[in-house]
Amino acid sequence: MTAAQPLGEALRRGDRRALARAITLVESTRADDRAAAEELLAGVLPHTGNSVRIGISGPPGAGKSTFIECFGLDGVARGRHVAVLAVDPASKRGGGAILADKTRMAELGRSPCAFIRPSSAGPGHGGAAPRTREAILLCEAAGFDAVVVETVGAGQSETAVAEMTDMFVLILPPGAGDELQGIKRGIVELAHLVLVNKADGELAAAARRTAADYASAMRLVRPPSPEWQVPVRAISALEGRGIAEVWDDVARFRDALEATGAWTRRRREQARTALWSEIEVALIEHFRAAPAVARCLAKIEAEVVAGARTPADGTRALLTAFLRER
Numbered sequence: 001m002t003a004a005q006p007l008g009e010a011l012r013r014g015d016r017r018a019l020a021r022a023i024t025l026v027e028s029t030r031a032d033d034r035a036a037a038e039e040l041l042a043g044v045l046p047h048t049g050n051s052v053r054i055g056i057s058g059p060p061g062a063g064k065s066t067f068i069e070c071f072g073l074d075g076v077a078r079g080r081h082v083a084v085l086a087v088d089p090a091s092k093r094g095g096g097a098i099l100a101d102k103t104r105m106a107e108l109g110r111s112p113c114a115f116i117r118p119s120s121a122g123p124g125h126g127g128a129a130p131r132t133r134e135a136i137l138l139c140e141a142a143g144f145d146a147v148v149v150e151t152v153g154a155g156q157s158e159t160a161v162a163e164m165t166d167m168f169v170l171i172l173p174p175g176a177g178d179e180l181q182g183i184k185r186g187i188v189e190l191a192h193l194v195l196v197n198k199a200d201g202e203l204a205a206a207a208r209r210t211a212a213d214y215a216s217a218m219r220l221v222r223p224p225s226p227e228w229q230v231p232v233r234a235i236s237a238l239e240g241r242g243i244a245e246v247w248d249d250v251a252r253f254r255d256a257l258e259a260t261g262a263w264t265r266r267r268r269e270q271a272r273t274a275l276w277s278e279i280e281v282a283l284i285e286h287f288r289a290a291p292a293v294a295r296c297l298a299k300i301e302a303e304v305v306a307g308a309r310t311p312a313d314g315t316r317a318l319l320t321a322f323l324r325e326r
Helices: 002-013 016-027 032-046 064-077 132-141 157-163 175-190 201-218 243-260 263-290 291-305 312-326
Strands: 052-057 082-088 113-119 146-150 168-170 191-198 233-234
Touching: 002 016, 002 032, 002 132, 002 175, 002 201, 016 032, 016 113, 016 132, 052 064, 052 157, 052 243, 064 082, 064 113, 064 146, 064 243, 064 291, 082 132, 113 132, 132 263, 146 157, 157 243, 175 201, 191 201, 191 243, 201 233, 233 263, 243 263, 263 291, 291 312
Parallel strands: 052 146, 052 168, 082 113, 082 146, 168 191, 191 233
Antiparallel strands: none
16 A cells, blocks of 8 residues: 555545645655655546535735635535635745635634635746645545635736636625726636625625626626626625625536536636646756756856846747757
8 A cells, every 4th residue: 555545545534634634745846745646636536526616816805715714604504515725925935825814714614514725826826826726636535515716816817726716706895996997807807706895884885886887897898608697796704795695606607507518618628727737837847957958047047137138039048958958
């Protein structure tokens, strides 16, 4: 029996500690850990794919964590098993997650039917951590039927999370109607559901106005799925208003896409995107490790930085050295 097999068996039994260890394993960059991680993933792969994968994004201060906790608790009350993969900005010094969403979802974290895992976004872009795709599969293998991925929420670069989830939800604060030009079309075009949070107290009227502004704006935006007209809702995560309707939207969205086969096509696209992402990472690793590249990289990099050489010319020179050696 290999080292990955007992971990995979514990994971399949729904052991949350085993799930945490498994995610740590797949996030490791050590060569021996990568081999074990690939064996683990291959073993659990037949038991994946049975969840609904939900991406959550929005600007800082929109209340994403508050929403996810309320949404998760409502899901647990409905009998669902909810996993949350919270992608936090990386520390420039240590590289780890610096916001620790687990501390902001304490009540959900105590539920035996929930699992929360904060991960560092690392050096990449797209709002996701480097191994979020694998973490989703591990959560599914552990029996979670809803996997929520909360993005960094740092602006428009949330495309990676939209490509690895089934339903992409955009959460906005009240008053964001004045910021329509700041949000732009990029992230709005990805959204399957737009929620204006904090529709309570003094902000209730502003939230309703913002929702109306976005509902009008969405008529000018081509929906990401032709089978689905994107709803815009004002909600209060603090008071729990509108949360049950979001679960209803998730169910209706899945039904609409399954009826046309789009759900299966979307899952296939997720797998294809994951393949090409792995190809890109592997190629860069091989490129950097090549002795011919290592010999001239510092010199070419210095020339580009000094303005003595264009980035395109430097790239061609490095690729030429790499391909000649191969």
